[in-house]
Amino acid sequence: MAKLEELGRIMARTITVIHGHPDRADTHLCHALGTAYADGARAAGHIVREIRIADLDFPLLRNEDEYSGPVPDSLTESYAALSEADHIVIVFPLWLGTLPALTKAFFEQVFHRNTAFEDRAGGFPRGRFTGRTVRLVVTMGMPAFFYRLWYRAHGLKGFERNVLAMVGMKPLKAVLFGGAGAADEAKRKGWLARMEELGRKGV
Template sequence: MTRVLIVQGHPDGEEQHLCHAIAEAYRSAAEDAGHRVTVINIAVGDIPCLRSKAEWEGSDLPQVAVTGQKAVQDAEHIVLIYPLWMGDVPAMLKAWLEQVLRKGFAFEMSGRTWRPALAGRSARVIVTMGMPGAAYRWFYMAHSLRSLDRNILRFCGFRPVRRSIFGNAEDPSGKAQAKMLKTAARLGARAQ
């Protein structure tokens, strides 16, 4: 049994999107396989943006950071699911990551050296997009996904960090979406 945290990073809380269906397929298969799953839907919380170094380093955490840190601390495997927006992570998900993965919780700094504090946890990033996944990988070099992997997740100690790029998310035939849901369920059953 693996303790899994799914962070459903689609910022629209008014209607269901492909990211919600992917999160549900992953969750359902993981629970059916005996894994314990917690889901955080970032669209339903109040996530304040950090505006200064003093605020980021402060000890007065908003509730979203307290809840997020507890969920990350309890998890062995983190799954981030989000749509590619303007070539990057949606701003609301980035704000959640900044609130939760703070110095003193996710990593320690001493002068110019750092020590990751979340070692022993793995991560899976699932990103959806309208363009073909191969175009994002090869033409755009998966720039923002590589940055999230290297500069945030691995920096904090997550290893391994696996990636799933789900392109053609708006396929009118529905075949691409069906394949995505099947893949999400397969990953969820293995807690990968």
């Protein structure tokens, strides 16, 4: 029994869940999906921290000096939550093919030049978030297969490759919930159950 308990502690992960919907209202599917994941993760013994971007007050990044400077004071706790996590879950709605402006602005401010990268002699800078996995959870009005096949999921792939992978994170397969606006109660319950199960597994 002691060995099983020790194994459970080893498998427990430190997880940061980012609620990326820019609206503070709790009525959105994104908030419910993120909460379901967090609840499942906590029930399984994982350490979970949650960030609600809509509740944060931070400036927009406007010039090179700001990008090279420190993370804004209002985001230092968020930066710490990302830095200390083994696994990061980012939940957001698809707007105009990619992240909402406020959600992207958050990542622009926490991934500054000196906080997200470290210089290497004779080579490209290395991301400071190496070794962390990340799961994207995206809701959208169109069918998910249509976004992948017709639009080639360019906005999503750009965020994975040009932001997350660049700072050292290892993106996992994204979960796309299409037709969100037309989904009935039974389908939504199924989606929430899926998120809770991913949370229990810590992936």
